[in-house]
Amino acid sequence: MSTAVLVSCHGTVSRTEDIPAFLNNIRRGRPTPPELVAEVTHRFKAIGGSPLMAVTEAQARALEARIGIPVVVSGRLWHPYPSEVLPGIVAKGVRTLLSLPLAPQSVDVYHGPVREAAANHPELTVRTAPAWGMEPALIDAFVETIDEALAAVPAEERATVPIVLSAHSLPRRVIAMGDKYEVQFRAMAGAVAARLEARGLSTRIAFQSQGASAEPWLGPDLAETFAGLAEKGAQSVLVAPIGFLAEHVETLYDLDIEAPQIAAKAGIGRFYRAKAVCDRPRFIDALEAVVRRELDR
Incomplete structure (x- = not known):
């Protein structure tokens, strides 16, 4: 065994008592207000805990079965960190590692911790996958999830329900500093939109x-979007969270619990939601295509 793939996700906690430390990681060590800890804890409890790491593990196992080489998992902001994963695979003989973020945009923020961890293992060569949001099989997987959600919409409104393609917001200052997240997401969303x-x-x-900071964030947000749709007469909406590759608190709470209330307040009474791609076969096709292309170079 000389080659392996490391798939990394945002990361999440399995115990609510770890939420304060997790939030401190997200906030780069800035103190977390107690009310924010309480709110995030409430959200985790409301959904019964985040399935993010379980879904990530399922994605890794499905990819491993396709490519026939080891696939290991790490988190960017919570355990297992790359620094905790790399010693074990190096000990097993891995000498080439492909870093594949389970996020199609802003991949360098995921590669950074992998490179830092690899600096302690000079025998290990790290290769990094570029942004992969335009991978054809990924676009196919998104369209599949949207079509499945549309099947639940009454036939008489299926052709007219507005479809909102959503992603996690970022502070505008991050974009101003050169992060390509917005441009890359909009290109990916544009490919999905063109199909629809x-x-x-x-x-x-x-x-x-x-996030909880008062600074400007990317928009429009859901409230603004729903209000605009309602002004144009929409009575229903379908949200497709294509910015998320696994179900976690941002889908299971923010969309399944909070977003229907926001829509109702705007005057939209019927809310539908596409599922995240998780480990569906067409999504694994996309991961496989990225891995094979990068390892063949």
């Missing part, structure tokens, strides 16, 4: 789950 609009469906882009 060719069938006469209507799409919008929105940014959700912004």
Whole structure:
């Protein structure tokens, strides 16, 4: 065994008592207000805990079965960190590691911790996957999830329900500093929208789950988007969280619990939601295509 793949996700806690430390990581060590800890704890409890790491592990196992080489998992902001994963695979003989973020945009923020951890293992060569949001199989997987959600929409409104393609928001200062997240997400969303609009469906882009800081964040947010749709007469909406590759608190709470209330307040009474791609076969096709292309170079 000389080659392996490291898939990394944002990371999450399995115990609510770890939420304060997790939030401190997200906030780069800035003190976390007690009310924010309480709110995040409430959200985790409301959904029964985040399934993010379990989904990530399932994605890794499905990819491993496809490519026939080891696939290991790490988190960017919570255990297992790359520094905790690399010693074990190096001890097993891995000498080439492909870093594959389970986020199609802003991949360098995931590669950074992997490179830092690899600096302690000079025998290990790290290769890094570029942004992969335009991978054809990924676009296919998103469209699959949207079509499955549309099947739950009553036939009489299926052709007219607005489809909101959502992603996690970021502070605008991050974008101003050169992060390509917004440009890359909008390109990916545009590819999904083109497929849907060719069938006469209507799409919008929105940014959700912004942080607690008072600074400007990417928009429009869901409230603004829903209000705009309601002004144009929409009575239903379908949100497709294509910015998220696994179910976790930003989908299970922010969309399944909070977003229907925001929509109702705007005057939209019927709310539908596409599922995250998780480990569906077409999504694993996308991961496999990225891995094979990068390892063949």
